[in-house]
Amino acid sequence: MNIKFIRSFVGGIIIFFVFYSRLLGQQAxxxxxxxxxxxxxxxxxxxxxxxxxxxxxxxxxxxxxxxxxxxxxxxxxxxxxxxxxxxxxxxxxxxxxxxxxxxxxxxxxxxxxxxxxxxxxxxxxxxxxxxxxxxxxxxxxxxxxxxxxxxxxxxxxxxxxxxxxxxxxxxxxxxxxxxxxxxxxxxxxxxxxxxxxxxxxxxxxxxxxxxxxxxxxxxxxxxxxxxxxxxxxxxxxxxxxxxIWGDDGGSCDGSDNIDDTPNQADANYGCVAFPHITCDNNGDMSMNYMDYSDDRCMYxxxxxxxxxxxxxxxxxxxxxxSSTAGCNTTYTYSNDARINSIIVPGDTVKAQSFNPMVQIMNKGQNDLTFLHIEYQIDGQDIQTYDFMGNLPSGYVANITLPLAFTGEGGHIFTVWSTDPNQQQDQYLSNDTLTTIFTITSVVPKNTFDVSFDSPSSLNITIQNPGAPSVLLAIINSMGEVVYQKQLSLISQTTFNFDFADMATGVYFIQGKVGYYYTRGKFLYINPGR
The missing domain is CATH 3.40.390.10 (Collagenase (Catalytic Domain))
Structure with a gap:
């Protein structure tokens, strides 16, 4: 073989790619x-x-x-x-x-x-x-x-x-x-x-x-x-x-007319280290798709x-x-579920605790009998729920999730699914949805509502709880604790108590929900005592 020719040929290829890369890589x-x-x-x-x-x-x-x-x-x-x-x-x-x-x-x-x-x-x-x-x-x-x-x-x-x-x-x-x-x-x-x-x-x-x-x-x-x-x-x-920089030539005067993107002087190229501070911002959002960073650095x-x-x-x-063009789906999988929509929360939630509701769709060929669902408000701990049922291919189901908690104001709710039919999800692009909502409480936080099913059966409901559990204590007029227990609020907020052995009198309820203490009182009349 002609080694000189090979070297010349390879060298020509290298020169071509270097030239082409420089053309692409120049800051234009x-x-x-x-x-x-x-x-x-x-x-x-x-x-x-x-x-x-x-x-x-x-x-x-x-x-x-x-x-x-x-x-x-x-x-x-x-x-x-x-x-x-x-x-x-x-x-x-x-x-x-x-x-x-x-x-x-x-x-x-x-x-x-x-x-x-x-x-x-x-x-x-x-x-x-x-x-x-x-x-x-x-x-x-x-x-x-x-x-x-x-x-x-x-x-x-x-x-x-x-x-x-x-x-x-x-x-x-x-x-x-x-x-x-x-x-x-x-x-x-x-x-x-x-x-x-x-x-x-x-x-x-x-x-x-x-x-x-x-x-x-x-x-x-x-x-x-x-x-x-x-x-x-x-x-x-x-x-x-x-x-994202507003195409203002680096003057910091332009705008992309998007409220939550920072003002920045100009385009970023390559993979700049964060924070790259311009226009008195906290760091250019160089990872934004509307900047000029390399592909691996925009996301x-x-x-x-x-x-x-x-x-x-x-x-x-x-x-x-409303196009009738239809879809050539690039995937047809045996096990695939989609988070179709978020039903709750809507735009506004009038309590600081609520049960999220989502609609899932079976996009796979097999009946959907299991789906692991995770959800999160802002940066709080991730909560989970396992759907178990029998959802045929192409069908949807509305799923009510366990109670979620947050404070007043604006929030981000994200829900995603994994493990359809306890198998690896074969298509990830339809698994996640996010929405924005606002909490405007009309019920005071951690309010007790007391009712009686019967003379000796007491119901206590914690309205608008501010945390996933409550340390509940019932105290008599002598200051003695007659009942105390840590109760989970994830799956229920109403609890029943049998007072058949308790004497007639005034009782106090004390609850610690998260960092909050709340108190109330009620009169109990025992017909037998």
Missing amino acids: DRCGTMEYLDQYEKLHPGTKISIKQVQEQAAQWILDHTSTRNIATIPVVVHVVYNTAAENISDDQIRSQIDVLNEDYQAMNFDTVKAPPIYKPLIGNAGMEFCLAAVDPFGNATTGIIRTSTTHISFDLDDSVKFTKKGGDDAWPSTKYMNIWVCNLTPPKLGFTTLPSGTKANPTDGVVVTYRAFGREGKYLDPRYNLGRTCTHEVGHWLGLTH MFTIDQANEMIGILNTTRKSIL
């Missing part, structure tokens, strides 16, 4: 959305004003609908426009990107655990499910993947990839499908998107991502952008989000970002929710 916009918008505004004056109006409309929708919890399904068509075999990415690579979207838009991605403590409570779940379309615009069955060969070596931000006559592939109706084009974008751009600006079908509406940053399974993925987060970022734009939307996207989906992009 990895996202071309704002540059694309500027170009689009010149061709269609007033677009930016329309975008602002759309965002205001979405914000108002959120104010009017503060509790939106059902999973929203978005049918997707992926147009693969390729010039080389490498650009003609596999079905598996495409499906891996759909999986990433489902994880990231339902806060099911494993790397949320890396979020800094000050930002972890802000992690938002948009409650969106993406699937490859099952029906094309003509009513025919489809895989949701369209492949088009092109003579273009690469594409820029001029929309050519979106038109067959210009070497790309025509969009499917944007009112019924989310269009994604995968092609070779000229570096350093990894993707660009049309921001929502109106409800009418738009032949240029959709997301464009370079083949080297699409999905997480592919031979030619760039190592910095190989987890599918470029598409997560661009779909965020498609749902109305802007860059969250915030609650308000999730709400903004939900608002856009239910206003400007509402038509897609």
Whole structure:
């Protein structure tokens, strides 16, 4: 073998990848959305004003609908426009990107655990499910993947990839499908998107991502952008989000119009150490999907970002929710359960303790006979419940969970499921839901309510308990403790006591619930004594 030739060949490959990595790695916009918008505004004056109006409309929708919890399904068509075999990415690579979207838009991605403590409570779940379309615009069955060969070596931000006559592939109706084009974008751009600006079908509406940053399974993925987060970022734009730093060139004067994202000076690149402090913040939210960090270092939307996207989906992009495109599900598993919705808590709970209620759905082929459910308010201890029953495939059930406790004010409730039929869950993207609610107590905390079933049978109810257990004592008028016991409030808050052997008289109730003491008294008349 010619060793000199091999060395020259390998050296050429190394030089190519170093050059390409430098192109991608330079501190230029990895996202071309704002540059694309500027170009689009010149061709269609007033677009930016329309975008602002759309965002205001979405914000108002959120104010009017503060509790939106059902999973929203978005049918997707992926147009693969390729010039080389490498650009003609596999079905598996495409499906891996759909999986990433489902994880990231339902806060099911494993790397949320890396979020800094000050930002972890802000992690938002948009409650969106993406699937490859099952029906094309003509009513025919489809895989949701369209492949088009092109003579273009690469594409820029001029929309050519979106038109067959210009070497790309025509969009499917944007009112019924989310269009994604995968092609070779000229570096350093990894993707660009049309921001929502109106409800009418738009032949240029959709997301464009370079083949080297699409999905997480592919031979030619760039190592910095190989987890599918470029598409997560661009779909965020498609749902109305802007860059987290406000695109103000580092002045700290811009805004993404999201209340719970910190002001920051500019985009972050690579994997910056936290805290990277700019604009007098507590640290840039560089791990946010709408920043420019490497894929492995971005892993969250915030609650308000999730709400903004939900608002856009239910206003400007509402038509897609009634699409008849159907779904080519990329998973058909024997054992799979979904948290379908959160019924309780709603927007407001008028007590500091309540029984959460969730709806589960059997998405697996087997009957669901067991499901482990865990839930948590804010950062409190995780509570658990095991569903045992017989839920056929495709059926739903409402599950009332054991009592949960918290204080007045705003809170985050999260519920997730594991171990369907005591087997490993085969699909994780539909297991978790989160909602925001407010406690406004109308019943004083730890109030005793006393009633008699019979002359000798006493019921004591602890209303609005502030903790999961009570140390209850009943004391006579001499100060003697006639009854004392630690009682769990998880499964019940009313307790029955037999007073048949107790004398007529005034009795006092004393309860210690958490750190709180509460007292009351009642008169007991024993007919036999």
